[in-house]
Amino acid sequence: MADMAEFTRAELAALLSRADGVIDRARSLTPLIDAPALTPSTRGTVELPEGIGWLIPPGAVDWPADLYAYAELERLPGAREQLRRWVAATAELPALREKARHAAPGLLRRIFGGTGLAQARQAAGQLQGRLSEPEVVDVVQAAQQTQARGVYLQPGVHGTPDHFIAAARAGFEQAVGHRGLHFTRHDADQQSRVLSRARVLQHDPHSEPALRAGAERLLTALTDERARILLRQLPVDALRTATSQRLRFAGLETIGVATVADVLDLPVGRLTQVRGIGVQTARRLRAAAETLRREAVATHSTGIGDTATAAATALVRVLAQFDRINTLDELQRARRRRILQYSAEVPAGGGIWDVALTAETADWRQFTDDIAWADAHREILEPARPVSVGEQTWADYLSRPAHYQGLLATLLDLEVEGGEDLAADTLERIRSLRLDRTHLTELHLRGYQSFGARFSLVQEKVVLGDEMGLGKTVQALAVAAHLAAEGRRHALVVCPASVITNWVRESRRFTDLPVYRAHGPEKEEAVAAWSDTGGICVLTYDGARTMQIPIPDLVVVDEAHMIKNPAAGRTIAVRALIDTASHAVLLTGTPLENRVEDFATLISFVTPDLISAGMSGMAAVDFRVRIAPAYLRRNQVDVLDELPEKLEQLDWIDLSPADERHYAGAVRQGSFMAMRRAAMTTPDVVPAKLERIREIVAEAEESGRKVLIFTYFLDVLDVLAADLGERVVGCLSGAVNPAARQELIDALSTAPAGSVLLAQITAGGTGLNIQSASVVIIVEPQVKPSVEAQAIARAHRMGQTSTVLVHRLIGDDTVDERMLEMLVGKAQLFDAFARPSESAQVHDAVDITEGQLAEAIIAAERERLDYNP
Template sequence: MGSSVSAREARQVVEEAAARLGDARLLMESDAPYREAVRDAYAAVRRVRLHAELVSVRVEELETRRKKLRVAVLRKKGFRDVAQVLDAGIDGLVAAGIGETTARPAVAAARELADEVEGDQRFRIDVDPADPHVTALVRALRTFGAVTDARHRHYDDARRLAAVLPPYLGPAGALTRWWRRLFADHRSKAAALAAIGSLRGALAASSPELATAARTVRDAVGQRAGDPWADFERRSAEYYGLLSQVVDLGDDHEAAEGFLPADVVRRVEAQPLDRSLLHANLRAYQSFGAKYALVQRRTILGDEMGLGKTMQSLAVMTHLAAAHAAAGDGPAHFLVVCPASVVTNWAREVTTHSALPAVVMHGNDRDDAAAAWAASGGVGVTTFEMLGRLDLPADLRPALMVVDEAHYVKNPETLRGQSVRSWTDRADRVLFLSGTPMENKVAEFKAMVGYLQPVIAKQLDPNADLSGAQAFRRIVAPVYLRRNTEDVLTELPDLVQVEEWEEFGRADGAAYARSVAAGNFMAMRRAAFDVERPEDSAKLVRLKALVDEAVANGRRVIVFSYFIDVLDQVMAVLGDVAVGPLTGRVKIAERQEMVDSLSQETGPRVLVSQITAGGVGLNVQAASVVIFCEPQVKPTIEAQAVARAHRMGQTRTVQVHRLLVADSVDQRMMEILDTKAALFEQFARQSEITETSELAIAVGDRPEGASGSGGSVAGPTTAPGAPSEAELGRAIVAAERERLAGGPGAVGRNAPEPVPAR
């Protein structure tokens, strides 16, 4: 009997199958060794830090715990701090000539004090590559994360391959070598041919990402994945999430559960959460939030900004998508309705952190996009204004509808509210997101609950002052979950950074296209604000929303921009809530007065400042939210600006928001920051920009080729081979001109490639 495959083809199939079997078995292995490695590394860091702290505690402190303890004897024998007493122990003290009647109470008191100090320690991972213990912990966490992520995403596929492939590998071998084929009988050849076909089918049905995931695990286990600190700085929140899965970080569990009643908590904790399609590690409170939304079905997630409401929404979507696929129900549909300013950000989050496709149903091609979403499923993202205009099948029922910034529909009688109401009635599950505290606005809260659970809404008295009342919490427990930053991020460094990606509209997009055509790099950087009406600027709209939410949560804000005309625009939008602008023209004493006013109970809530003026030299602990209007050419300027608020004396988690526009100079600058940080630093250092307001306006404010003393972007000297700021500007201008060659309609689409290194 002949064979339809050559020996070479057969070998390739068998070798690939054997490799995938090895990958599958690797991904099915227990994560216990990697979990234990994290636990050991964490314990080592805690021991080192505890010892360092006890070194600073004098032995005299032990007298406060054992009144008759003879501390003078300890000091006479050279024991001056508590760490030395603990290191020696009873036997060591006795060996040093201290009597046992003194040694025993001294060690007991030292252990009590050490336990108290350790209990008070707030654990955080400080970026310190020179610390071998912390570096070992970060490396262990990265390995553990790679293993757990691969298992979550590919376990079912790996288990199937591990069961299907082995029976066919042996029989298929009869066709892999010429001499085996020569001596094989007809029955063996037929069995081998069938086995080859089965192997091919199994491989075709497996995820192509499985091999990549296995390679990532091997690299992490073998510590071949590069510098662990670089990855930690990009994904620090995920690292803390991993750590919280292994050790107790002292979480306030009641706060993480939103202080919900025990019966609700029990139902939520019993809910499984399938994370196979989610490309992120959830923190404990985020997992609880996703489960809450699944169990309660129609809810409001009111977490304070910075706690990851989007990620929790994605966790719900991916769980439901996996369930749809397992049941053979076809593609699941998820609908996100949000302000236009965050449409791009939602699409990015979906594609970055999940295996679900994102379909933006906004803009001129919204009807085609809506048809594609209706046919193929995934996450459809649209705006409040577009929702009622979409041409979609009347029988389409989203598995989940997410309404971001849900306080936008606090009035159900508006067209916007009616449109949202029609879709909430159709959706199987609904999740409203709002970081604005609702307890003090019972009438608005009642209206929002009415979209979701009318029976509960009827129990709320819109005229009552129910803020913080137990009765209020119990009534709204089935529909409302809120956590505050300080309650659930106690183990994190006091810094949360968020990239706020927007998309140009007609007016700001036209301004950007004009600045590109003029070859004006600085005009390109601030074009997003070059509009007559604030509502025509995506960045101004988002900035206003961020400030409103921060102020509603009792936070104070610093808004930074390099450009004075941008600061003027911001001041006009914010009005009396803001003080400024603080620029290079303002005298030092007056600058401090502006800063001091931010700390006053009845003073302004926002300081608007030029980054080169307010970014250095001033301490603004009163502010805990920092907003950058545009990326800075020099990364250290941003770091210094953040440090104005994120410093000793700050008692609140600092949130940093960067306003960015996709497919623009912002994206190109961020790509350079992300992929060529060392090179960027090298040439960015070549020119120090003075903090005078005149230069902030003048620098680069001329078309390419113009000259003059006031506008050179480059510094006086440039290191050989290192691109200057002027070269950076020219490269970005050239790239953007090429991208926009098709006309203004290209703005907002077709993301540019990173500027190549010189």
């Protein structure tokens, strides 16, 4: 019988070795019979931003040892059941192998072996007969051998079968929890070069990342300082608002506790020295104070403020350094910041990497484009040169705070653009447009301002409805500068006469384009010169109606609500200009919700296809979505993360001929006071400054605001009271007693939007809290800057919930302008004003005597007007 065959020692050793191999294979394959899907470890991969996929460097994935074997069992019909039966059949092999190991005995054992030898030989024969393996085992072994040569996610010279590649991909998808990934390959050599340079830049102490970290640290310190100031102003009984538990305050004054800050400064043991305050009550007081402190910190503003604290001055110096090295536009900066982010997340190393993408999206192209762009523009990742800033940094900040706030928002990436209602493809076109700044000068555009300009360029004809104080003018100038760089050089600005001077000055300040003032006796010549050379031509609505205007490339319509009546002559004239121009920007700060019908009219001027019958009856939200392609509005609370406590601007006023004659008479008389108020007291006409005040008050009413108007002169107050009529709730002067003053302030708080409180600046500028007003008009410059600062502080103080808008009215080429020039010049001579010292916080440090100022200004104006003997 075969089962009783004799074995030599060599034959038996071979049989036993073969049995060991089968037993081991059976044991190793047993887990595959009922195993769930095998999941690799992907800890070495890099998830790309925006959830677009994963970078997979070589060796980043730890693959399960039997990944391919499992795949074969899944692929072949009945393979798993066949393996199950074979494994079950091998269950008795270990016992047979144990018996069979004595089947080749020595001489004595062969002679005296008896039944034991016979059983061993029988077991060896049975073992030999059962060691055959089914085909499925060979397949599994082949799969294991294939995996030993490497796991691949892409076909290649390695020759891995497609179904194994599919198994690896499925395993990766299982590991990252995303099905349907697209797998590709990526040459990481260029990436390695770029990111190694980015890592060097990331740690450069002079570059933007280091300045950003410093700014964040200093802003936190500034927030803490402000929180302490607030807590020092809160009385101790304010702690009741922070807890529902009972607190005791009686007797705290005996240990010097009057404010919330005092409670924080004292240990619990000190608080318990007050009779009636035990440990538990003291701890409640401290806990409530800490709650208020956290709330104060959490509600911080990123406004730098006007107090030269250590943190504020250090922050301004960091921003000045950033200003010196900041040469990138918003698209370049966004690219570099993404590359710096990649450098912190993507491991070093080149070669060919696998990539798994959620889809073949623009986001992956953005990653590869960013890398290629940075490799081609090596200067973008060069370490910054060390820069130093002068001792005048704080003074420079005070002279242009909006510029520094813009730098802070840019550095900390706090910009909010707006435009959420726009279609995705339109947003992509706007964000991918690089704004040409060739013709812009001294202008740091905020992120939302750049977006507004690019929105206007992409959509071509739009209504820009940003809230007051957000810089609609500079956005329009950025559009003009971009078009001029493309060869479309004729920009036309149509505006009220009261802001002609402002437009001319802003255009000359922020662009290098020729600027023409088409208003006054030489307006025809100005238009002709503009037609020949291009540039920016500024004219009034009447000028647009009465003059022959060549076809412009860009029309900017300021205060566009003035053309809401389609039948008006000026509307017809401006509409014709809009129709012929390739681009148009209509500027208005009037809130959309108040006048849906008027806005429909304006939208019809720029994109008539968006308007249909019955739109005036639509809900404001639906209307806004409908007109989103042509209308962009941002509110301060939406786009100004710092929520500046005050936005100050100079309103340059172009005097009328009657104003000029009246002013010249005051100069001829040599009367400084008459010169200062001449632009408000011209007889028999509406003075130019008064026209501007009317506009500001009307705009304030549209925006739900109330107005505080300051002047030095009683007769100017009389002019204002007579003209503004029922809008005026009262007039604060030295003749009004304190009780009556408070009554007038209370009346303003309950008065409707557009109401006005008049005040003589020497009487109403101190000792009052007038938070209900959020628009401040200073009719004429004051001899002492401290007087203006105190007046503004009446509305710009704790408890004010709205941003305070400050308008300083400056007559063009008058005593107002001379005062500004001389006061600024004098201020630069005071070292205290330029340094972070106690004296720099006192506005009177830059005051000069009225006699000196009056004498110098009268002489200058007499010389200008040729009135000197």
